[in-house]
Amino acid sequence: DADVTQTPRNRITKTGKRIMLECSQTKGHDRMYWYRQDPGLGLQLIYYSFDVKDINKGEISDGYSVSRQAQAKFSLSLESAIPNQTALYFCATSDPRTGLAANEQFFGPGTRLTVL
Amino acid sequence: GESVGLHLPTLSVQEGDNSIINCAYSNSASDYFIWYKQESGKGPQFIIDIRSNMDKRQGQRVTVLLNKTVKHLSLQIAATQPGDSAVYFCAENRGSNFNKFYFGSGTKLNVKP
Numbered sequence: 001d002a003d004v005t006q007t008p009r010n011r012i013t014k015t016g017k018r019i020m021l022e023c024s025q026t027k028g029h030d031r032m033y034w035y036r037q038d039p040g041l042g043l044q045l046i047y048y049s050f051d052v053k054d055i056n057k058g059e060i061s062d063g064y065s066v067s068r069q070a071q072a073k074f075s076l077s078l079e080s081a082i083p084n085q086t087a088l089y090f091c092a093t094s095d096p097r098t099g100l101a102a103n104e105q106f107f108g109p110g111t112r113l114t115v116l
Numbered sequence: 117g118e119s120v121g122l123h124l125p126t127l128s129v130q131e132g133d134n135s136i137i138n139c140a141y142s143n144s145a146s147d148y149f150i151w152y153k154q155e156s157g158k159g160p161q162f163i164i165d166i167r168s169n170m171d172k173r174q175g176q177r178v179t180v181l182l183n184k185t186v187k188h189l190s191l192q193i194a195a196t197q198p199g200d201s202a203v204y205f206c207a208e209n210r211g212s213n214f215n216k217f218y219f220g221s222g223t224k225l226n227v228k229p
Contacts, residue, residue: 004159042205042219043160058216090159103148103209105217107159
């Protein structure tokens with residue numbers, strides 16, 4: 001969905017490096033989410049935000065931090081990357097007032113992160 | 117432990133046939149479910165949702181069935197087409213404000229021409 005963009009799309013980094021993944025949306029949605037996807041597993045929620053001043057931990061927040069700089073931007077940081085953080089990362093947005101369903105989430109194309 | 121999972125990791129069907137993808141959940145308090153489709157190299161896309169006060173909901177070529185007694189839901193795709201080839205996930209709402217969706221591991225649907 002071109003309305004939700006993620007940068008970079010692919011990143012290879014080394015253990016111990018700090019990494020930031022960025023998400024931008026033009027949908028005007030208040031709610032934004034970060035998920036990771038591992039092979040053979042479902043999406044796991046890392047953090048979510050319901051507005052600029054709201055940050056909440058998901059299932060697997062350890063080792064990650066986020067920043068909601070504006071309604072349209074939600075960044076995910078790995079302060080000191082480790083190999084088991086190698087995964088596909090998705091950003092998503094939602095707005096209970098719009099969408100096919102009140103709680104439909106619109107996903108970005110994903111960022112493939114490899115930590116060596 | 118609680119889980120959202122799928123019975124079959126891979127499903128192969130002939131083009132034109134109907135497909136049925138299953139999902140089991142174990143949290144009886146879950147009140148809302150969504151099916152997503154994820155094509156290769158893309159993020160998941162919403163297909164259809166259902167609330168726990170319903171047992172069936174139909175969309176365009178898709179139907180979701182919910183059986184709360186056995187905590188099972190299924191996605192039926194009529195007249196499956198090659199473009200339906202993807203991984204399908206069920207997601208279960210466990211949050212009080214639809215803020216915590218738990219996703220199953222997915223079923224890969226292969227449509228044979």
